[in-house]
Amino acid sequence: MQTNSKHRENDTARWPSDCSMAKTKYRVFYGAALIPILAGCASNPIALLPVEPEPLRPDTYIPKGQLQVYSDVETHEIGDDTFYYPHKPYSVHDDSGRIVKFVSNHMGDTDESPARVTIPAGRYNIVAESSSYGRVTVPVVIQQDRTTVVHLDGAWKPSSSTSSNEVVRLPDGEAIGWK
16 A cells, blocks of 8 residues: 555656646736737737728719808897897708708808808708798709809899899899899
8 A cells, every 4th residue: 555655646746736737827828928929029010001991982982062152130239239140041952852951151240251062063952031922932053163152141242234034033023042
């Protein structure tokens, strides 16, 4: 029996304990994991071309133009006897009558300039307030890289040399834009 216990003592001396084996495995594992990280630090950086937006394809490019509507104005008193006249909001409709865009037409109560909005080229109807005729629906054409301007505030007067067939007018004769 003594031989057997000596034999077991020799076995234990030759083989490490389970805990010691686990520590060795983890050291090998972490060491192997560090090699790619350290190798990455030692490698040369790569040079890449700049990343750009997706190229325009004829089927995805949508030409756009701008629209500016001088609608009737609202009176806002700010403080004592200080008045501002921002333009009233309007809506842009497609041929089916669906609202494509709602435009507040000013940036605040003191902004007296009508907004210039960008929309896809095409035919639309705007619904806005005219200073002399009330609520009107005006057909407009938006062309690529051009601005269509509609004058509903009564302030626009085309030059006297302008032919009447060059101007769109309301039923009361007020000129509102170019044909």
